[in-house]
Each structure stands twice: as structure tokens, then as C-alpha cells.
Amino acid sequence: MNRKILFNTLAIIFATLLLSSSSCKDPVTPEPPPETKDPDYFAKVFLRREYMDVYYYWYKDVKSTNAKLDPLKYDIYEFFDEMLYVKDRWSWMTDKESYLKSEEGTVTGTYGASISQPIKYYGDYDVKVRLVYPNSPFAKEGVTRGWTLTAIGGTATMELIRAGKFNSEYNKSPQQFTFTDTEGNSHTFTATAATTLSTRSVLLTKIFTSEDFEGLTSPVGYMHYLKFNANMLTDIDNAMQSFREAGVKHLILDLRYNGGGDGRASQHLVDYVAPKSAIGETYVIRKHNDLLASQDQYSKVQGIAGSLELDALYFITGKGSASASEMVLNGLEPLMDVRHVGDTTYGKPNGMYVLMYPGENADYTRYNKGDYSKLKWVFLPICFYNQNKDFRDIPDEGIAPANYRPDDLYHDFDTSEDNIKACLTHIVSGTYPPLPDKPTKAMTKTSGLRPVKIALTQEEKDPKYGSYTIPWKDR
Helix, strand or coil: CCHHHHHHHHHHHHHHHHHHHHCCCCCCCCCCCHHHHCCCHHHHHHHHHHHHCCCCCCHHHHHHHHHCCCHHHCCHHHHHHHCCCCCCCCCEEEEHHHHHHHHHCEEEEECCEEEECCCCCCCCCCEEEEEECCCCHHHHCCCCCCCEEEEECCEEHHHHHHCCCHHHHHCCCCEEEEEECCCCCEEEEEECCEEEEECCCEEEEEEECCCCCCCCCCCEEEEEECCECHHHHHHHHHHHHHHHHHCCCEEEEECCCCCEEEHHHHHHHHHHHCCHHHCCCEEEEEECCHHHHHHCEEEECCCCCCCCCCCEEEEEECCCCCCHHHHHHHHHCCCCCEEEEECCCCCCCEEEEEEEECCCHHHHHHHHCCCCCCCCEEEECEEEEEECCCCCECCCCCCCCCEECCCCCCCCCCCCCHHHHHHHHHHHHCCCCCCCCCCCCCCCCCCCCCCCCCCCCHHHHCCCCCEEEEECCCC
16 A cells, blocks of 8 residues: 555544544534523613713723623613612613603602601601692692691501501502691592603792781792703793792792702703803803713803892702702802702712613614604613812712701691791891791600601602703714
8 A cells, every 4th residue: 555545544534533523422502692592682781881881980990890790690770780889879770661751750650649757857757748749639639738647448557557558558549548637627538549640840839928928028939849851841931930020039949859850951940040140150060980071061051031030049958859959059059149948958969861772873863853762771870970160069968958947747838838938037037937846746656656667758769869860962
């Protein structure tokens, strides 16, 4: 056998051995693409690469850790939370439906009231009404701020709280409720929760005169503002028009339950209430991370037709005053005579861009035209911190008022309500009145049983509370 024949023979034998060896192994099943395992896989990858690695204020602190996260191990909400900086208690995300409802002011499955317990300062554990939305089921029954909820379904309120059944019973529909009004009269009725309830950004406006409060020499405007909503700028327009026509020189801006909102609405409000001398002055500085330092923005007061010429602006705040509310308060203090009463604010010194998915340029073009048909997720990570023109930050623990006042849940929003009365008293006399009397006894402290606190208000239980958002129009 010559060498060529020998070489070819050995090659054939070697190839046969390889084939026979490989044929003994089990066939390998190809790994399916990750998107077939998780429909949100690409959304998570996009979120990390395009948003959290670029826009997130603390991207440097989390980027290396986030790079190791396996998107397939988490649902999209968990994945978002896993990527947050340890001290970040503000960033959040939501789905398309929830975001659009919020922007439209739509509330679902509600009786239309906010309730709380006046424990701080008053030491009262009764469940009382903070506010009632117009045209809501409770409003149609005549319920107002200051009413006390004494029973649900025939069972005493505190008994339900002790048994851990308050929320489940309160949220049943239809349900029987018993209230005591501010005059001590009892009201029992059965109501059905509204499937959907449309709300406005301004809860109410009033104009107080000397007929309402002795000593006033000119009309005083009052505006209870619930949310900075860019889709409801006409609410601000209408309120300011009524104040201007009445010749208002002092305005009480009640933000005690305002968790913030859109920067376009805060700009609109600032333009109305800031003095003409402040036009062109900076009211907020937005400071970004080093990647977006070129995006640092100095927002200035702009002139607007129909703006007020105020002698003083009074803010009423509380723990429900967050983000954009704090930014407006902090921003206007160096520019005009600002008086601050109430309680310390929530403490949210920063803001977010509204970052959407899908998030390519073509998607944002549709969103900017109001077409959200392809929108799936909305991400609101902290992207900047706010300062005023004097470079003063908003403290993480909130802004303390010059004159502390407890939230008076014993009166409706009128001249008897302690915070409003304090502002009016200062306008008339230049001094604030003493703090209100505390109740001599709490109605719930009976039978020797200890009263119980329950988390009822939105800022106490909602991790999404507090927002100052700027739409991100281009990518």
C-alpha cells in the first residue's frame, strides 16, 4: 500500500470514529430567544441601557451592579426596583393605563373622599374627612371636610380598625356609612362607589372679604390646588381670572394635599403669581448627573397676560405637599413676599423625566402628538435635583413652615379652618393667632380600649407619591 492510499484510509477511519462518537450524544436543543420567555425582555434591556445608564441621577453608583442583573429573573417592576440606588425612595414606574388615567384626572372605584385621623397635635383617633371631590358619591350625600366617620355597615369604625377590617369594609360597594357632621348631627346612608370619577386639579377657589373675616381691607383669594396637571391649565387660568377681577392682593395657596406633578403646570402657576419685578429671574435650577450636565436648566419667570400683582403670597402645606409643590415654594421665596404656614412638607427635592417605552424617536413623535396607542410602560426615575436662584436645596426631610399649624380636620375650608384663619389673621394684624385648642376628649377613647392608628392617607401608603415631572420630548 503506497503512502497516499494509507493516508486516505486513515482519514476515513478517523472521520468514522468522530461521527460514531458524536452520534452517541443526546441532540442539543437550541436555547429559545429570551423574548419568547419574557415579553418584557426588550423593555428591560432598553430601560437599563437607554434610561438608567444615562438619565438616572445616581447612574454611577449602580451601573456596575445593574449590569450583572439578569432581566429574566425579575418581572419588569422588580427589575426597575432592583436597579435603584439604595437611598432612592422616589423613583417609580407604571403601565400605560395607570399613567393615562392619572393625566386625565380619572379615579376608579371610589366614594370620592380623602380621610385621615387627626392624631398629630390633636391626639384624636377619630376617622375624619379631609376633602370631598365634587360630584362624587359622598358629595351627593352632603359629606364635607370635618365630618367624622363613626360606623360602616352598622359596625363602629374603631371596632373595624382594631379587627383589621376597616379598609376591606370601607371599600365594599354598595355600603352603609354613618357620619357625624361638624354640628354634631348624625347621618346614615347607603352609597355606591363610582366606577370612574373625573376630578380637576383645583379643588375649590374662594374670595374672602370683610364680610367673611373682620378687618380685611381688600379681597383675599384662596385656591386649593390638588395636582400640577398640564392637561388642566385652564383650572389655573379660571382661578387667576376670578382673583384678578376681584382685585385680590393677597393669595392663599393651599398645597397641603398636593403631591406635585408636571413642570409645565408649575411654570404656569409661577408666571401668574410672581411679581413683574421677577420676570426674567430664575425660580428653579435643575441639576443633572455629569453625563447630562449640559441639560442643567435655569427656569425663569415669564410674563403672562392676567398675572396678579400680589402684596403677599401665603402657602399652606403639610406632609402631603411634595415635589413640585416644594419646588414652587422654594423657588418663589427669594422673589417675593412669601409666608409659609402649616406643617413640614413631604421632602422630595428632585424630579423625573417621563421616559416611555417603546422609546425610539418615532415613538416620541407619536407621544408628543397625543398618540399613545403603542405605549406600554412609563418610567419615572430621578433625573435631577432642584435648587432656587440662591442655590438653596429642598431638604430631604421637607421644608418647615415659619408658623406651624396642625391640619384642622374639624372645619371645612372656610374662615373657621385653623390654617386659613391664621393666614387671614396675619393679613389683618401682622401676627399669627395662638394654636387651636385640643379636643377635651377623643370620641374613640371609650370602654377603656386603646385607640388605634391606621394608615389612611395617600402619602402614608403610596410609594409613588410625590412627583415633579418634565416630559422628555426627544431622544
